[in-house]
Amino acid sequence: MCETEFAETPFDTLRASFQLLLAEPCPMAVPVEETAGFIAPAREIFLPEIKRLLDAAGTRPAIKRALWGAVVRRAQAGDASWTLAAVGLSWRALAGKVLQACRKSPADAHEIQAEVLTEFLAALREVDVDDPRITDVGGWLAWRAFFASRHARRAEAAAVVDRHELPSHTAVMPLVPEGHPDLVLARAVAAGVIDRDEADWISRTCLDEENARKVAAEYGMGLSTFYHRRRAAGYKLAAAIRDGDLEHV
Incomplete structure (x- = not known):
């Protein structure tokens, strides 16, 4: 809380x-x-x-x-x-x-x-x-x-959560078919949309709800820098999902 x-x-x-x-x-x-x-x-x-x-x-x-x-x-x-x-x-x-x-x-x-x-x-x-x-x-x-x-x-939530796993009033963006969030992140890495570090940040702090300060420290970043870079990765991921760039990866 x-x-x-x-x-x-x-x-x-x-x-x-x-x-x-x-x-x-x-x-x-x-x-x-x-x-x-x-x-x-x-x-x-x-x-x-x-x-x-x-x-x-x-x-x-x-x-x-x-x-x-x-x-x-x-x-x-x-x-x-x-x-x-x-x-x-x-x-x-x-x-x-x-x-x-x-x-x-x-x-x-x-x-x-x-x-x-x-x-x-x-x-x-x-x-x-x-x-x-x-x-x-x-x-x-x-x-x-x-x-x-x-x-x-x-925007970050929209990039990593499958709308079919949410109540209809909270759905924000559909993922590709078979769109388990971890699979989507793996596809995004394979397609060069985001790198492995960016996928790890999104997975751990958005999906697994790990403490962002802890993850930022592991990567040698201050919290503000971490948020800025994670947010940029989230925007890239959201754009790739929206444009269908991950469907055939």
Whole structure:
């Protein structure tokens, strides 16, 4: 069962790391020349004040957008501290989404949190803070991360589960005839769609429900890297099944 507490999970590490960034004296700040257009009088705004302004219901939307723009642009430029700051500033929205996922998914909280954080970082690299349609940058990032993670889980399940073994309301994609999942994986390896390692990752963590962190460690990978590579393998497998590439292997 999914736990609803974040002890010893990626979110626990995130919160602790973000608190270290906020600790005084905090060197991270948006310089005065960037605040002149939305803060009067213009001044240097340090990370703790950025957090207070973003969390406050009374802060004008224009100020929140400008602050998020400053944070995101620094993160997108490759600054690791500002990347962590962006995740920490989205904590409230992220935590709510992850708790929601935990209640609906059979996976444990640790894996769900790692997947959502991985997708958050992907969304952070892509978000256009100047897009007027994005009125709440932090909320948008959390929403994208949550739904991308959920979509990826469904795609992986579709690639390895025979619809005839599921109730009709959960069937997502038919496999080839005689489509036992292990046989499908073996055919995919033989056809060069995925390699043996990728088949092993999918079989052990999607079919046998082994702990993903344990499998990732065996292959010398961090958990985020493992999820990224397993997901890519799942997409390749799903495409091969959809296109009928495994039927005559």
